[in-house]
Amino acid sequence: MKYVVLVSHGVFAQGLKSAVLMMSGKRDDILSTSLEDGMGTNDFSDRFKALIQPIQSNDEILLFSDILSGSSFTTAIEILNEQGLFDRTTVFTGMNMPMVLTAVLMKDNDYLTQPEFIETVLSEGKAGISLFTVEAVNFTEEEL
Amino acid sequence: MKYVVLVSHGVFAQGLKSAVLMMSGKRDDILSTSLEDGMGTNDFSDRFKALIQPIQSNDEILLFSDILSGSSFTTAIEILNEQGLFDRTTVFTGMNMPMVLTAVLMKDNDYLTQPEFIETVLSEGKAGISLFTVEAVNFTEEEL
DSSP, rough: OOOEEEEETHHHHHHHHHHHHHOOOOOOSEEEEEEEEOOOHHHHHHHHHHHHHTTTTTTTEEEEEESSOOOHHHHHHHHHHHHOOOGGGGEEESHHHHHHHHHHHTTTTTSSOOHHHHHHHHHHHTTTEEEHHHHHHHHHHHOO | OOOEEEEEETTTTHHHHHHHHHHHHHHHEEEEEEEEEEOOOHHHHHHHHHTTTOOOOTTTTEEESSSOHHHHHHHHHHHHHHHOGGGGGEEEOOOHHHEEEEEEHHHHOOOOOOOOHHHHHHHHHHHHHHEOOOOHHHHHHHHH
16 A cells, blocks of 8 residues: 655644545545644654554555655654665655645556656646736636 | 735645744734635635735735635635735745745845745745655755
8 A cells, every 4th residue: 555644844734634635535545743833853753653553564655744854854754764664655845735636646556657656746746836827817717 | 014825725724834833933924724624615705804804905915825726716816806905916826835934934025026036935835846865864864
C-alpha cells in the first residue's frame, strides 16, 4: 500500500488532509500530524510514531511537508530512517492542494514510472500556483 | 492596511494560518475561513462576510485560495466584488507555506513594486515545491 503522509507546523497538515478528502472521498491511506504551537519535539515524535503505526515494511510512503526545514520535517525523516522505512519514502516539500491531490489520485496507477510520477506531482503543484486576474474570472464564469 | 485572506475547502485555510503564525508571530492581518464538508455555499458566504468585516474600503487584500475553482474561491471573489473590494484585491491560487509566509513578511515593505511583490510570492511558492533526496538530508544535517 502507498501512504500519503502529511506533516507540518500548526494544524496545516490536518487541514490540508480535510480539504483533499473533500475532493477524493473518504480513504484511509492519507495520514497527517503536526507540531503545534508550544509543543516540544518529543511530543511530535510520539505523535508521528503513533501515526505511522499502520505502515508495514513492504508499504511505500509519500511524505509531504509544509517547508524544507523545521522540527516536524527533520523529526519525521529521522523516525522513518530509524524504522527502516526511509528507503521506501519519497519526500516532497512545499505541499499544496494540487500536488497532494495529484499524488493521492495517481499513486496507484501503474502507467507512470516513479520518476514520471514525481515529475507530475511537482509540476501540478507548481502549475497550481498562479495569479488570478479579472480576465480569468470572466473565463471561469463562461466556461466552467 | 494590507490583509492576507486565506480561503479553502476543509479546514486547510485555518490550518495554514496556524502554521504561518508560528513563523511570523501573532498578528491580526491574517484572516482565514473555509467551506467545510457538508456546508452549503450560503453558510460559507455568511462566514466570509463576517471574516472580512474588519476590512475597510482603503485597505488592500491579498487573497489566497487552495485551488483555482470551487465554491469557496468563487464565492469569496463574488462577495469582494459586491462589496467594492475586488479592485483592491490580488488573488493567488495553490497556496502553500512559502508563498503565504513570503506575502506576510514582505507585503508591508515599500522597496518592491506591486509586480515585483507578486512575482516574488509566486516564485517563492514554486521554489518551495521540491523533491527532497538523501543528499539533501546529509546537507541539512551538516549545514543547518
